Amino acid sequence: MIKTIELFPGIVLRCFPDQRFKQGCLSIQLVRPMDREEAAVNALIPAVLLRGTENAPDLRAITLRLDDLYGAAVGTLVRRVGDYQATGLYCSFIEDRFALEGDRVLEPMIGFLEELLFQPLLEDGVFRRDFVESEKRNLILTLQSQLNDKRIYANNRLIRSMCTWDSFGVPRLGEQEQVERITAEGAYRHYRRILEESPIELFYVGAARPEQMAELLKPVFGKLRRTPRGLPEQTAFTDPPTGDHTEQLDVAQGKLCMGFVSPITLRDDRFAALQVCNVLFGGGMTSKLFMQVREARSLCYDIGSGYHGSKGIVTVSAGIDFDKEAAVKGLVLELLEECKNGVFTAEELAAAKQALISQLQSTHDAPGAIEGYYASGLLSGLNKTPAQYIAAVQAVTAEQVAQVAGTLELHTVYFLKGVR
């Protein structure tokens, strides 16, 4: 299904040819090791690229070009994939067959991407200072605005407090202090460097043939002078616990977040079993957390667990009354104990497996989902197609679920409560 073409050393085009969609999508990922020092500048660069090119020197000129391409969208792509950070652009555009009067979209779209990537508007040979400064400000405001969604905020605080050295503790978009230090010179130098040495992953979903895409993209990337460098291997999470954390803000509802650690990552054969275990424990309306904490005891509206497969971390989060922290925490641990002891029915197990399978079966039903699954899956070390993954889920037994649940250890608890 996926056709992989190495355009140049370290520059790979992966195509998922598909005629079913109204739109095609193309992602460009420059892949870096996730690193505290450069995470912020990697996050900033795509935003600066989208501020202006030689031929389209401001935001408005860029939008008018996209308007002419039938409202095509180009956005920044900044992704955490395990120990890597991918930075680049993501674009979606209608398939040529939906354009009027024989208009073409794909070819001019790639031409415009080339401009955005390789002909940014420069000043004294570096990025324009005003673009860099205003995108720095926007990035800082984005980092600060994580406070606005208390669930996301609390989860970020949990992850932060779990990590001592692990790259998982570096925020996806970097940190404010690092953003503040960025200069136009430094950012441009860094950009040239990552173009020269980083692995470049291109992923296309759409109606065009892979060979045709390779022909269109080769001249775009052939102009780069390259000295490609490889990436270090992905690692599991091994940081020690640093104690529990409580914070107070002026909020109406408390947020309890708990982090558990297992040695099982998505590169492990037991990955599918831990996925199933997570769904049974806290994923969805039939999970233990939902059924017991919400439905049976009305302690919350919102509760669930998530499995970060690249690191082997399972997090639980719940919105609760301030005085229910101990009760909910105890209940969560009790329910995890049930998983470890195999206290769940054949129906609960089947439902968890079926939920995962349905989700995997729909992977191929949307261009964004296809790109997301493969483009990050391949980088994180998950070498399975959805079909292979489904087979692995189907084979999971109750004993395996109990066994992998047994590997989960409580690492850190974070509680956000009100000031009153």
Next chain:
Amino acid sequence: MEKRFYPQLGETVFWDTLENGLTVAVVPKPGFSKKLCYFVTDFGAIHRQFTLDGQDYTVPAGVAHYLEHKLFDMPGRDVAAEFAALGAVPNAFTGYDMTAYHFSCTENFEQSLALLLEFVSTPYFTTESVEKEQGIIGQEIDMNADSPDTQIFETLMGGMYRSHPVRTPILGTRESIAQITPEILRLCHQSFYRPDNMLLCVVGDVDPEQVCRIALEKLPEAAGPKPAVRRKWQEEMICPRSDLCRAMSVSMPMFQLAFKCEAADRGYEAVRREIVGDLAAEALFGESSPLYLRLYEQGLIDSSFGGGFETIEGMAMLTASGDSEDPKAVLDGVLEEASALLRRGITEQELLRMKRSALGRRIRSLDSFDSVCFRICAYYFSGFDYFEFPAVYRDVTRQEILDFVRNTVTEERMCLSVIVPDEEAQV
């Protein structure tokens, strides 16, 4: 059953109205695994006053949402577990003017459909279970109290409207939901969950005939008279309040501004005005407008800024929202830009470009099953076949857009809702 083909979109929809009164729409998606199904009633948070059998009723705020939660209960059965066993994921949401129950699946579609129809059409409310839900919905209300987006919007509605029930939050308040009883839930269910007040919409590789057969088998015929529901409210175009500010634990000021518009008609005219409103928003403050560029370069807005034309039954507005250190400056910019736009006009070429862009974006959104299903339902209740939108774009003229801006973007019709960080409010 009627089969409609839309050549420009490459889509087909099967429409039917069954003997039990239910309308069914099926969008076949050969080659796709996912199936998405919406079962929707023309009953939402604002439908709180109605007359049935000669008697007038006013129900507590939040009842539509409460009912949505409680319908998942069935005597002696666990609806969530049954869906899970089928591999389907059910959920529901309550809007101001409709309530939707939906599931998605890849297998066991027909059993899942039967289950959806069964649980939504089976009222089962005990005093104990209705009381228990107060704890859960109380937590949901607290969650919304901490959500700045929700707070900005609810504050805005409270400032813009005097009598329209959009003034009141969809969830109601802790006090209003305390008044909800099994009898009230039964009354609302009986009045609004009748097949002739509902739409069943399926997107996916399914057999439309089979969908209709299951719906006919599972749903009883609509019986008795339909309730007469209040759907219009007297509203002046001047906003009772124009400037609202609250403090919350947020990182920087956030705002939503709006200009009040006359409530929309139904059908083609309503959609035409919506598209006129969206194109006006594009011309005024869209990413390709001079104003957007200026505000962005001055650091008054960031990429969170955006807006368009929005309607809820009985109300309509042109609105924009985002984060800004100076929301008033953004508002002033919009008012000034409206005058400038009216002076310079819109060229035919600019209009074509805006239409092409908007049309392209709408076509791309058809790749999303959720977006298609939602829009078919929302437009159905306002009397329009959603897939006819390309023709509406063709019809819209420059003059209509300018007239819309002239009538709408004025100081009297304007309202600004702002949330500032905690410490700023104390100064």
